[in-house]
Amino acid sequence: MSHPLIDRLFDEYGYAQVSAGNHDEFVKTAGMNVLFFPGEPSTTKDATDVAVVLPELVSFFEGQLNAGVVTDTYGDGKDLKRHYGFSAFPSLVFVRDGEYVGAITRIQDWAEYIEKISGLLDAAPKRPPGFKIPVVHA
Numbered sequence: 001m002s003h004p005l006i007d008r009l010f011d012e013y014g015y016a017q018v019s020a021g022n023h024d025e026f027v028k029t030a031g032m033n034v035l036f037f038p039g040e041p042s043t044t045k046d047a048t049d050v051a052v053v054l055p056e057l058v059s060f061f062e063g064q065l066n067a068g069v070v071t072d073t074y075g076d077g078k079d080l081k082r083h084y085g086f087s088a089f090p091s092l093v094f095v096r097d098g099e100y101v102g103a104i105t106r107i108q109d110w111a112e113y114i115e116k117i118s119g120l121l122d123a124a125p126k127r128p129p130g131f132k133i134p135v136v137h138a
Contacts, residue, residue: 001043003047003051005041005049005051005052006038006041006047006048006051006069006071007047008051009036009051009054009055009067009069010069011012012055013055013058013067015036015067015068015069016067016068016069017068017069017071018035018068018069018070018080019070019072019076020076020080021076023076024098025069026068027095027098028065028092028098030036030097031064031066031086031096031097032064032066032094032095032096032101032120032121033066033067033068033094033095033096034054034057034058034065034066034067034068034092034093034094034095035068035069035070035080035092035093035094035095036050036051036054036068036069036070036090036091036092037066037070037073037077037080037081037082037086037089037090037091037092037093038051038069038070038071038073038089038090039073039089039090040048040089044089044090045106046090046106046107047089047090047100049090049107050090050092050106050107051090052102053107053110053113054067054092055067057113057117061117061121064121065117072120073089080096083128084100084103084128085128085129086103086105086129087105088105088106089105089136090102090105090106090107091103091105091106092105094106094117094120096125099125100125100126100127100128101120101123101124101126102116102120102123102126104116104117118119
């Protein structure tokens with residue numbers, strides 16, 4: 001996966017590129033870590049929109065967010081998506097000191113981002129949601 005707006009997150013902002021190999025180290029960084037899962041930019045609606053908004057959010061929260069990007073949608077990204085239990089791309093997953101705090105999926109209005117992230121900064125860690133498997137009765 002490559003798109004200029006996502007590449008900019010590494011080249012201009014210095015965000016970490018997160019994979020299975022460095023995930024644990026990244027999320028255990030002190031403070032609130034946000035993992036950006038863009039999905040495949042050519043087919044994921046809003047992926048590039050969130051890529052533009054993320055640096056603005058990091059700036060707004062003045063050093064309270066440490067951002068990383070999971071770019072391998074079908075390999076490590078698929079495994080990490082399953083680990084965090086979100087269902088749609090793009091997603092921002094919030095992890096404090098290695099513990100899951102919450103996620104925001106798809107593009108949001110600015111005020112919603114501010115409200116949700118402010119709440120997550122104060123929220124207690126919790127277990128990531130699991131995927132729901134429908135039960136079929138015969």
